[in-house]
Amino acid sequence: MEPVAYVREAPEPEDPPPTLTSGALAWARTNLFSSFGSSLTTIGFLALIGYLLPQLAAWATTRAVWSAMDGAACRQHQDGACWAFVIAKWDYLRFGSYPVAERWRVDVVEAIGAVLIVWLLWTNAPRRAWAALLFFVVYPILALVLLRGSSLLGLPFVDTLLWGGIFVSLVTAVVGIVFSLPLGVLLALGRRSPLPVVRVASVVFIEFVRGVPFITILFMANNLLPLFLPATWAPDRFLRPLAGIVMFSAAYMAEEVRGGLQSLGKGQYEAALALGLNYPRMMGLVILPQALTFVIPGIVNNFIGLFMDTTLISVVGMTDFLEAMNNAIKDPVWAGPTIMVTGYVFAAIFYFSFCYGMARYSAHVERILAKGRK
């Protein structure tokens, strides 16, 4: 029989947790070798990696051809990559047909862009507001003037017809990312507007764009845009696909943002209104910062998708990086069985590093935000 009443006389001792619950070994035990089946799977995959990785590494390094004047050496070493091809074509892959004497302008634009982006994305950097101002206002103008040319500054005009390669891919991606998010936010807000005209226009735009393949949008931007606008400011051949990619991405962005807006309770709006904040301030200071934070993963997914989609602008005659690679591969001087594989592996590495970088960065930002708010 247990007594009805009980009074503790001595405190219960605090014990350490039972064997191995933290550390690398514990992690491996619970995740890799938790049962016979999982141990077998782990060992199987390790064996596979152990077999494949050295092969791949040898193909890319020791067996690869690093320098050659033409395809002859690569045709002799068919068991290795032909990096000599990429090196020989490097300038073309970066600049397309941009005049050689003017390529320093692209270098300058890329260097400034890289500095500003690092400044902007580095979460502890000083004066990030300045970085934002420079990147979103000053930099686009500067880039346009430098890349296209200006008689005022004595920079010869370079038609976008000659633009090509990596810098075209980067310009497309940056323009798409920079313009599609604000436009997407406006569309998402428009979709919830009390004004029927605004609401209907937003819904029609979003649903139309989302219901049509990107290539269709590109063709429409390419062929329809000039019809709507007076011939004197017929949009530039590069501007048309840029407009297309911004519109396309904005529609998807709008849906992401809408999801973020919906996840916010009514209370946040009411508290902001009760404090006397007007609509733009309520949105800009209270609602959007939270809504956008909620959907960072989705937004970054869209950015990644957009980066991939830049490869499609070649269908309307622009030479992006992948198209430049296609052209380079066709060069008879470099004909050979390893050229194509090398070229596309290189392109894959290029796209992967950018997209993986974006994904890692967004995970990093999410972690920081989660830490701040618990």
Add this chain to the structure above:
Amino acid sequence: MSSVGASSGADRNGDAAIRFAAVHKWYGSFHVLRNINLTVGRGERIVVCGPSGSGKSTLIRCVNRLEEHQRGSIVVDGVELTDDIKRIDEVRREVGMVFQSFNLFPHLTILENCALAPIWVRKMPRRDADELAMKLLSRVKILDQAHKYPGQLSGGQQQRAAIARALCMTPKIMLFDEPTSSLDPEMVKEVLDTMTELAQEGMTMIVVTHEMGFARQVADRVVFMDRGEIVEVNAPAPFFDHPQHERTKLFLSQILH
């Protein structure tokens, strides 16, 4: 009948803080406020009680136009509420509100929550706004929490922060919508104490609450609402000791056991 006790001796002239005159409101076809007549004098403390769904929240949310009324007139601090957005903004600047669920902005620190409206609505320099916020945070006794995020505070601390945030706009009128209803019992007192202090400083307040001890101690008048109408208005002592209306008696018997 509702107009009998509604206009107390405190303020019959044009200088009332809030005046409801024959106010009606519908949600669709649901008549949620029916012929509300109530004048709140400057410095007066009103406690509103009544069964759930009787329209208490709707009533006070009409004061800062979170809800709009469809008939009658509401004049707040001499400004009549209409569709005119300028007037609404004017009223909202002078009326602070505290919600049942705190509604602090979770992405901002407590200090930033408090300084936000002074900076953006009152156009106060950031330094002054921060100073003001710190002063009010120390008044509600959570100065040490100023740099934390709302999610890191207890419920009682969050509600006091919400009170400080509203006070940072130096409002003339404060509205409280069941400020202690979502708090754990041990935190109710700290919030009520804060509100009592505020009342003692002469703030005009409308408080929706079922804390009858608070009502007895602080209220000048208690308003009882049921089914969208004001059923009885009286000073706290007679209201609790000698309720007149049957519905009031029933309600009080239910909440006081």
